[in-house]
Amino acid sequence: MKRTSPRTDPRDPVRGSRGTLLDGYAVAAAAALVLAAALVGTRIQDRYGTLRVGWPPLVGNWMPHVGPGTPAAIAVAVAVVAYGPALAARLPWRRLLLTVWGGALAWTWSLALADGWSRGVAGRLTTRHEYLQVVDRWQDIPATLRDFHAHILIGTPDNWPAHVAGHPPGATLTFVLLDRIGLSGGGWAGAFVITAGTTAAVAVLVTVRRLADEGLARRAAPFLVLAPAAVWVGTSADGWFAAVAAWALALLALAVTGCRPAWTGLGSGLLFGLTLYLSYGLTLVAVIAAAVLLLGTRRLRPLPYVAAGFLVVPAVFTALGFDWWEAYRLLVTRYYQGAGGVRPYGYWIWANLACAVLVVGPATVAGLRRGGGVLLGTARAALLRGPAPRLALLVGSALLALLIADLSGMSKAETERIWLPFTLWLLPAGSFLPGPRGWLAGQAASALLLNHLVLTGW
Numbered sequence: 001m002k003r004t005s006p007r008t009d010p011r012d013p014v015r016g017s018r019g020t021l022l023d024g025y026a027v028a029a030a031a032a033l034v035l036a037a038a039l040v041g042t043r044i045q046d047r048y049g050t051l052r053v054g055w056p057p058l059v060g061n062w063m064p065h066v067g068p069g070t071p072a073a074i075a076v077a078v079a080v081v082a083y084g085p086a087l088a089a090r091l092p093w094r095r096l097l098l099t100v101w102g103g104a105l106a107w108t109w110s111l112a113l114a115d116g117w118s119r120g121v122a123g124r125l126t127t128r129h130e131y132l133q134v135v136d137r138w139q140d141i142p143a144t145l146r147d148f149h150a151h152i153l154i155g156t157p158d159n160w161p162a163h164v165a166g167h168p169p170g171a172t173l174t175f176v177l178l179d180r181i182g183l184s185g186g187g188w189a190g191a192f193v194i195t196a197g198t199t200a201a202v203a204v205l206v207t208v209r210r211l212a213d214e215g216l217a218r219r220a221a222p223f224l225v226l227a228p229a230a231v232w233v234g235t236s237a238d239g240w241f242a243a244v245a246a247w248a249l250a251l252l253a254l255a256v257t258g259c260r261p262a263w264t265g266l267g268s269g270l271l272f273g274l275t276l277y278l279s280y281g282l283t284l285v286a287v288i289a290a291a292v293l294l295l296g297t298r299r300l301r302p303l304p305y306v307a308a309g310f311l312v313v314p315a316v317f318t319a320l321g322f323d324w325w326e327a328y329r330l331l332v333t334r335y336y337q338g339a340g341g342v343r344p345y346g347y348w349i350w351a352n353l354a355c356a357v358l359v360v361g362p363a364t365v366a367g368l369r370r371g372g373g374v375l376l377g378t379a380r381a382a383l384l385r386g387p388a389p390r391l392a393l394l395v396g397s398a399l400l401a402l403l404i405a406d407l408s409g410m411s412k413a414e415t416e417r418i419w420l421p422f423t424l425w426l427l428p429a430g431s432f433l434p435g436p437r438g439w440l441a442g443q444a445a446s447a448l449l450l451n452h453l454v455l456t457g458w
Contacts, residue, residue, distance in 0.1 A: 061454065072106070085437060121191070122185070175237075197234070231451050291396075
């Protein structure tokens with residue numbers, strides 16, 4: 001694809017810096033939201049104990065600390081701020097993709113290791129709520145799948161831990177299969193999640209390039225590397241889920257723009273089918289997929305291949321005895337049996353958004369303001385013509401999916417990890433900002449402070 005500059009479009013919000021003051025107002029409002037969530041949440045938790053989090057609105061505890069990853073995290077941040085925008089502008093495209101993945105790996109690993117190897121990586125997925133607690137119960141996979149529903153509700157014999165019960169069995173099977181090939185234990189699980197999860201940045205870049213233009217994708221690249229979201233990509237399983245969903249969308253973008261539509265469409269469908277068996281909430285990725293279809297130049301041709309691929313994973317799980325709908329019905333009951341029935345909706349419906357602010361960082365907040373301005377200022381007939389409006393529509397679809405999840409009431413707390421499949425798609429909004437180095441420094445500072453002041457749950 002021909003390389004284009006993001007400044008070639010007359011509607012490009014990057015031209016000039018007249019919106020800088022409004023960017024500051026947006027960031028200040030987001031900071032006030034976070035502060036309010038912390039103050040109000042602390043009061044509610046201290047008085048009633050109903051939030052079930054240690055450092056509202058995040059799952060974690062106030063614990064200033066440093067670790068072996070701290071010097072590396074600072075070095076990566078300095079390097080990306082200093083050289084990231086220039087390298088993103090001039091590296092050949094394929095080398096840029098590898099560089100972005102390498103940078104995201106370095107950033108995520110260093111943040112995780114700031115908590116130490118055991119506490120930051122190896123122990124994360126072995127706690128009593130996590131998947132590795134039940135690996136030994138999957139000796140007979142078909143039999144366990146048939147019996148999966150019988151252990152979802154609290155009070156049933158040998159009921160599943162919270163995260164196992166809260167997800168379709170594909171999530172747990174990920175770690176069962178790792179164990180079967182000899183990669184057992186929390187260290188390998190954590191390494192897998194980080195390695196796979198950081199590829200999501202590459203998938204997002206591929207999508208932005210195909211649906212908007214290469215110039216905007218290049219501007220977005222450093223923001224995808226230096227994302228505060230990396231605090232939770234290393235190491236929650238939701239980082240892995242986010243990567244699967246991101247590659248499903250990237251392959252769909254390739255398919256609907258005419259790049260080997262049969263193969264990319266089939267691959268996209270397979271991954272979309274897999275997402276449904278990793279997390280129930282990933283059904284909302286359909287909102288972003290709808291935007292990808294709308295932005296595609298050949299929208300209908302690959303759909304039969306997507307549909308064919310999509311049916312494979314559900315057919316296999318159904319044939320093995322797992323009923324997705326029945327499991328989801330039981331999960332809703334389990335949710336309200338546990339923390340979901342205690343955590344107040346009236347607090348979390350806005351405090352969840354404060355979590356999202358911490359995950360995406362100040363640059364994304366300012367970028368979303370600019371992207372919203374692009375959409376509001378673009379005539380409907382011209383919406384799909386310019387790179388900036390097309391990117392704004394893609395990012396806006398992720399924001400819409402996030403808001404639907406928020407309103408559903410099934411996302412009360414822990415959204416810093418649960419919403420990773422959506423928040424990662426907000427990060428390219430940083431490409432709308434002038435003066436990227438200053439904004440990147442803000443992203444790095446927010447991530448480093450959060451990671452070193454709060455011992456997060458993942």
